[in-house]
Amino acid sequence: xxxxxxxxxxxxxxxxxxxxxxxxxxxxxxxxxxxxxxxxxxxxxxxxxxxxxxxxxxxxxxxxxxxxxxxxxxxxxxxxxxxxxxxxxxxxxxxxxxxxxxxxxxxxxxxxxxxxxxxxxxxxxxxxxxxxxxxxxxxxxxxxxxxxxxxxxxxxxxxxxxxxxxxxxxxxxxxxxxxxxxxxxxxxxxxxxxxxxxxxxxxxxxxxxxxxxxxxxxxxxxxxxxxxxxxxxxxxxxxxxxxxxxxxxxxxxxxxxxxxxxxxxxxxxxxxxxxxxxxxxxxxxxxxxxxxxxxxxxxxxxxxxxxxxxxxxxxxxxxxxxxxxxxxxxxxxxxxxxxxxxxxxxxxxxxxxxxxxxxxxxxxxxxxxxxxxxxxxxxxxxx
Numbered sequence: 001x002x003x004x005x006x007x008x009x010x011x012x013x014x015x016x017x018x019x020x021x022x023x024x025x026x027x028x029x030x031x032x033x034x035x036x037x038x039x040x041x042x043x044x045x046x047x048x049x050x051x052x053x054x055x056x057x058x059x060x061x062x063x064x065x066x067x068x069x070x071x072x073x074x075x076x077x078x079x080x081x082x083x084x085x086x087x088x089x090x091x092x093x094x095x096x097x098x099x100x101x102x103x104x105x106x107x108x109x110x111x112x113x114x115x116x117x118x119x120x121x122x123x124x125x126x127x128x129x130x131x132x133x134x135x136x137x138x139x140x141x142x143x144x145x146x147x148x149x150x151x152x153x154x155x156x157x158x159x160x161x162x163x164x165x166x167x168x169x170x171x172x173x174x175x176x177x178x179x180x181x182x183x184x185x186x187x188x189x190x191x192x193x194x195x196x197x198x199x200x201x202x203x204x205x206x207x208x209x210x211x212x213x214x215x216x217x218x219x220x221x222x223x224x225x226x227x228x229x230x231x232x233x234x235x236x237x238x239x240x241x242x243x244x245x246x247x248x249x250x251x252x253x254x255x256x257x258x259x260x261x262x263x264x265x266x267x268x269x270x271x272x273x274x275x276x277x278x279x280x281x282x283x284x285x286x287x288x289x290x291x292x293x294x295x296x297x298x299x300x301x302x303x304x305x306x307x308x309x310x311x312x313x314x315x316x317x318x319x320x321x322x323x324x325x326x327x328x329x330x331x332x333x334x335x336x337x338x339x340x341x342x343x344x345x346x347x348x349x350x351x352x353x354x355x356x357x358x359x360x361x362x363x364x365x366x367x368x369x370x371x372x373x374x375x376x377x378x379x380x381x382x383x
Contacts, residue, residue, distance in 0.1 A: 012134040015189040020131050021146045022186035023083055023124040026179055028150020029157075030090045031117050033175045034059075036158045037097055040168045044101040051103065058107050060345035062114025064338055067122040071334030074194030079127040083190055086119030087183045091176040098168035118341075126333040127191050129322035140315035141263025148257040195330035205335040207326045208382070212317050215377055216340030218370045219313050222283060222306060224347030225367055226252045230290075230303055233360050238296040248290075251300045252307035259311025272316045272383035280375025283309030287368040291361045313374065314340065320383040 042052050066086075074082045093113035100106050124143075132139040154175070161171040205213055230248035234240040240247075259266075267275050283306045290302030321332050354363040 012131045012191065016127075016131050016191065017135065017139065019186040019189035020124065020128050020143055022182050023120070023127065023190065024143050024146035025150040025153075026087055026182050026186070027117065027120045027124055028147040028152075029154035029175065029182075030087070030094075030120065030150075030179060032151040032154030033094060033158050033172065034097060034113065035155050036162060037168055037172070041097060041100075041106055045103055045106055047103065055103065055106055055110060057345075058110040059114035059117070060341070062111040062116075063118030063121070064341055064345065066115040066118035067334045067338040067341070070119040070122040071126065071194070071330045073119075074123050074126055075328070075330035077194070078190075078192040079123050079130075079194045080187060080190035080192050082123045082194065083120055083127070084183060084187055086116045086123065087179055089113075089116030089119065091179055092116075094172040094176060095169055098172040121341075122334045122337045123194070125318055125337055126194060126329060129318055129329050129333055130191060132319060133322050138264045138267045138319070140319045141260050141267055141312045144315045144318075145257060145260030145263065148253070148260050152253070152257065195328050205327070205332065205339070208324050209321060209327050209332045209335055210339075211377075211381070212321050212324075213336040213339030215374055215381075216314055216317055216336050217343040218374050219283075219310050219317075220340040220343035221347045221350070222287070222310055222367050222371060223252075223256075224344040225351050225364070226303055226306055227344075228348040229351050229355075229360060229363075233290070233364070234296055234299060237360060238294075238299055240296050247300055248303045251304040255304045255307035256311045259308045260315065263312040263315060267312060267316060272319065273378050273381075275312050275316050276378030276381065276383065277375050279309045279311070279313045280371045280373075280378065281309070282306075283313075284368040284371040284375065285309075287364045287371065291364045291368070309371070316383055320381060323382070 038052075038056075041047075041055075047055065070082055070086070089112060093109050093116060096109035097106070097113060100109055128140060128143045132143075158171050158175060161174060162168065166174070226249055230252065231242075231245035234248050235242050235245040263275075270278070286302040286305030286307075286309060288302070289305065290299040293299065293302070317336070318333070321336055322329060324332065326332075327335070351360075351363045351367075354366060
C-alpha cells in the first residue's frame, strides 16, 4: 500500500499546530458527551448493571480495533481524511446512542462510536507527533491538555443541556453541531499525509516502542482506576456520602487538566526525563496517601496528586515515540495508543479482581508500585 508523504518543501507550522489543538478538543468533547447519556440509555433499554457493563465494553472494543487500522489509513490517505471520517462517525453514532432502546442497537451504536473515537484519538496523536517534531518545541502536553479541556466541556455541556430540559437527542444534535463547526475550522490545516517515512502498513510493536506502550498501559491503568474505583473507595472505605463520592475523580481531573495545560513549560524547564521520574513518583505517593491516610480529605489530596503526576507522562512518551527510528510513526503511534487504551479497558476488571481477593487498598498499592516502575524508567528511556 502506497503511503502519502509530505511535499519536499512543506513544514507544519502555526496553522497546523492550531488545527491539532482543535482536533484534540473534538476528541475530548466527543468521548465525554456520552457519559451523561449513559443513565438514559440504561433506562430506555431497561438494562441491569451487568448488562450495562457488557454494553460499555463495546466502546473499548470498537476503539481498540480501530486504532491500528487508522494508522494504516492515515499513512495511505493522510491525517485530514481519517480525522474527518472519524469525527463524522462520532456524529452519526451520538444520536443513535441518544434514541436507541434495544440492547442490540445500542451495541451497534456504541461499537461505531468507539470506532470513531479510536480513529480520531489515534490519528490526532499521529498528527501531534509530526507537528511537534517539525516545530522543534515542546507541545505535546498542551495538545493533550485540549483533550482534557474538551472532556470537561463535553460532560458539563451535555449535563447542562439535559438539566435545562433538552432531550438526549437534542443535546447530541447540539454537540454534533459544535463538533462539525470545529472540524470545518480545523480541516484545512490538518496534515494531508500521515507519515514522514515509508514502511509496512502493520507491524507488531517491539523494542523501545513496545516498552513505551507498556508504560502507557500502566499510566492509563492508573487513570482508569481513579475513574472507575475512586468513588467506590471513598464511599465504602472512607464513609463519604454517595452524592459526594465523585469528588475524588473531580480532584484528579482538575489537576490533570491544569498539569497538561501548563505542562509544556514544565517539560521545557525540567526536561522529559525528570518529568517521568517526578510524575511517576508523585502519582505513586498520591495512591499511597489515598490508601493509607484515614481521612477522606487526604484521599482527595491523594487523587489530586495522581492527576498532577500522571498529567505529563503520556505526552512525554508520545514525544519519545516520535523520536525513535525503529518503527515508522504511522505504526508506532497507533500501537502505543492501542496498548495504552487497553489499560483503561482492562483496568476496572483488574482492580476488581485484586480487590475481590484482598481489598481496594491493596489494589491501589499495586498501582503505586507500578507507577514507581514508571518513574524508574525515566532513568533508562531516551526522551
